[in-house]
Amino acid sequence: MRLHRNLVFAVIDALNMIFNENEYADKVIEKVLRYDKRWGARDRGFIAETTYDIVRWKRLYAEIAEVHEPYSREHLFRLFAVWCVLRGIRIPDWKQLEGTPERRIKGRFDELSKIRKIKESVPDWMDELGEKSLGNELWTKEIAALNKQAEVILRTNTLKIKKEQLQIALAQHEIEAEPIKGYPDALKLKERKNVFTTESFKDGLFEVQDASSQLVAPFLEVKPGQRVVDACAGAGGKTLHLASQMENKGQLIALDIYESKLKKLKIRARRNGVHNVETRVIDSTKVIKKLHNSADRLLLDAPCSGLGVIRRNPDSKWKLEPEFIERIMGVQQDILQNYSKMVKIGGQMVYATCSILPQENTEQVQKFLGSESGQDFTLVKEQNIYVSEHGFDGFYMALLKKQ
Template identity: 35%
Template sequence: MNIRQLALQIIHDVDVKQAYANIALANMINRNNFSDQDRRFLTELVYGTVKAWGTIDWIMSRYVDRPPAKIPPMIRNILRLGLYQLFFLSKVPPSAACNQAVELAKKYGHPGTVKFVNAVLRSAARNQEKAKYPTKEEDLLRYLALTYFHPEWLVSRWLKRFDSEAVERLLQENNKPPRLSLRTNTLKITREALLVRLAQEGVTCTASDWTPEGIICHELPALASLTSLKEGLFQVQDESSMLVAHVVDPQPGEFVIDACGAPGGKSTHLAALMKNTGRLLSVDLFEHKLAITRENARRLGITCLETLQTDAATLSDQFSGKADRVLVDAPCSGLGVLRRKPDSRWRKTESQLQDLPKLQLSILTGAASCLKPGGVLVYSTCTTEPEENEMVIREFLSIRPDFSLQSAGSRLPSPRQGEFVQLWPHLDFVDGFFISRLKKH
């Protein structure tokens, strides 16, 4: 089994078919019985190459006289994979990186492209100084973007908001693998009992400092092998995401709407806090995502949850003035969770930050009309950008004076100051998340 060839297939699908690297990799691993060593190497090749995409293309430009877009896609990705090994994997001998790339070129190219791949990689192996980055003093923006594998437009945005040391720490944190965190299903087990159970199943884990249900996993066997997962004793969920339901603070017996609910992490958390009583409506545009929500609810033993396929912006047509609480976990740029999706940083554009707030405000406005007087509205995103966060809330309040801002920070399990909650990977060591809370008069 040629691990490099399998890695190339995934990288090519990410490039040409817009596949998601994390999903494509998981599917490949599930279809094959890899050794631990092969699984780790495949993961390193795929995630590393995709995460360093922009930097690798810049390196390629030092040795190739045409832009990557002008190179046939499979050959382009063979070069990316080879250059990643040459420049970023010190344990791979340069000869192995070059020879294996040439073999792949023979399989997917013709004699001319084989010579091309061989010449480019041999030149890069002999003269790596040619691809030396500019220093901080010479070009701070390009230095940070190339060193830490982020698009220049995004680094530039953050440099306008923060000093260079803070930006560098954020970029570094975005490149670290995120910790796996679990949310205890308190309908079935306590966190203390789940910690004992997980230890018996070979998981090294500790309690989260952020939430009373959270557990941080440090070492564990394959997640799917855990009987505690099959029995519905926990849900995989990031710590910052777990905070949202606590800010909503749903009460048993209430009618609660999760307006952008799939695939159900926050919806099932809300249900647990409601003690599986009342009515919880989880809404999404896509039925296949709602199917995952229903499956999660079934596994967790939740019966108060129902799903509805519709546009959240039109919810008030059916539920005007009926809900006690509404959560809008809005579609967003996802710039707070770049460490979880290695390809996403290269898919984002600055123009999205102009288009998304219109959608976010539309959903927020439609969902807000579902609330009774005295009802609670919580708006959250997994992004760090003010256009999608505070500015959306300020715009909403300007058109809905019947709502007022409440302190979201005071509702956290470990309260903090501030009307808004904005979490950062480099400051809080969780996913970047924004949470706000409003009340209808």
Template identity: 35%
Template sequence: MAANLRALAARCTFAVVDKGRSLSDELPQQIAKIDIKDKGLLQELCYGVLRHLPELENDVRDFIKKPFIGKQRVGHFLLLVGVYQIKYTRIPDHAAFNETVSACKPLKCEHLKGVINGVLRNFQRQQAQLVAQNIQPDISKLPAAIAFNHPSWFIKKLQTGYPDSWQDILIANMDRPPMWLRVNTLHNSVEQYLTLLADAEIEHAYIDEKSSAIRLVEAIDVNKLPGFQLGWVSIQDGAAQQAALLLDCQPDDNVLDCCAAPGGKTCHILEFSPKIKAMTALDIEESRLLRVHENLQRLNLQANVIAGDAATPEKWWDGQLFDRILLDAPCSGTGVIRRHPDIKWLRKSQDIAVLTDLQQDILKNVWSLLKPGGTLLYATCSVLPEENSEQVQRFVDENSDAEHVSITSNANDIGWQILTNENSMDGFYYAKLVKKQQ
């Protein structure tokens, strides 16, 4: 018997929101239970519910007499899956009703069939009335968390950090992310690869002048990309592709990539600067280093891959100082919410202080591994100033041998903050620090 997609979506979103599991861990387990042709719909349902969670919760609130708790809790997420289908997909309403109600059996909550059917039909009638009367909901009267589908603590931090553009960031987080390509120039020039894309009838929308990153018009299966399995191209957001350029490795440099998994930046540095002396890719989670090895193998690149904690280099460092260090620090991930909407519900306000302490600790420890005159590039996929410009300013203030080097046209900027969807890129931050000669 085929698995019910709505039941799997309910289990997946329940595991993320109530159990704190990562969507990237949970979703593949559910995808493994279905035919590959249904993968897209299951992803759509899971991502959609997590993107619009507060709004969907608000949509069903008035139709439920008693909240679903305990063993019934998964039924609540089934209800959200049903409402999402009616509101945001082209699935016919009758199919959404039938499939969602049928999901009660595999979820072992058949006693909720009548309630779920009733709520969905009431919601559908309400939506039909609003359309018939041409009534647009006034989001200005809703709490910000519901209106913008983000947790209140995060909204407040954005309002403080970006008083003029906080709404733009929240709106951008709700978009579907674009697909960016990184051409392996050891095989083809960007121009040559564009010709290969054209021959394959794959349209591109934009080429970043700095990095030569290519943004496609539409996302496609990676196996349809010319030479993907041969290592001619990789998938990497345009913002992440700035790292190799900014690090600017020179021939015979000894390079360290801290917190390297899954290895995209490691591989880009090796492609961009093939004459470096050595590359060390470090990550604290040994399981995540499997992806680093896979990427290196596909791209036919070499690196010294080490499982170790950047905060305790004495446990893994061989004593050779590095000329260049990329520190892609552990962070809140708030710049990549559009790719990982579960971040909104997994990350908590109190996590930020813990992360900033960890970032500062790692920064201080890896700084000791850098040669005088060497360069450290600090990077995060966050849009929070506490993790970015404030973090770098604090480090420079506390370390007399650290000099901040401007990488934007404004010399007063502490680093380069890329906001979500700026030039269609993910939210990202870079700061370049040079160790002063003794």
């Protein structure tokens, strides 16, 4: 691979914003890719993937390069040099990369790879928490799997097209996709492509949604004609899936505390041809009280640590703090206690997170079932989805029925 100076400099700029200015990686990539309109798909791919790679392995590379935050521009070039050496890329004859100690880098890598928290590039506290929560063997497998780049998975919008037809439509855009066994609406791209510019996307024939995430809506067992509430809807990935499962029939109420997210959901719903969705902002307790004992089905896709999805958000490893996990567990229990009141007798709810920690998952459900608010509910089934076992994002789902 021949390195181009302007692309490498763009990577260095991106790393500076992510590491030193604490900006979110996805927003930084969007910003940096606007530097030069002449960059083609390969150039953009290099910038995005190299940046994410160095963010993913920040701790390991920093230990090898012997640099510490805040990183100077010289330090960022040293991180980049480590990335080159470990990938067998020839170091160019640039003054910023002069004197790169290639043999020392390889030696340090071999030495540091014996220590899991450095090899897998996670903070000390996260490594300790993972081992304590999941046990040494599962955590070791899980963190290794969480460091692999996530594949691009699409969910067929069955309101508009069948999966086999979508596959053919994508092939016309020179995008090869294949079905995944056990995931009825999913197609996996054979290689990464920007699917958002295709006519198929603009026509609402699919959404980008990880395969594990696609299991949540079916877990709720919705039927056409029901009143279904998605109480933590966000920008609506699972809301849209619920709408297609309901065949656009019945009432689907999407709630969230952020109006800006619900506005995005409305745009996506129009593109998807979804017309049974109504959005409501949770701006007071009245919004929930008005829906007490009225929902046939309730989805609680609760806010969480996001530890199951760090493959696609590697910068979250460095932004997440143990105090946040403690705080979010309080929010999760609060949501279970209060929002569950929307379920009517005989109705069902799913509590889901994109975390792999039992304290955010099965332990929260057990705590709820042992409380006054949970006494009328029984646990029908639950599922832990681990990246190391399934190959897709880490998730948890519990189906509860109100007697």
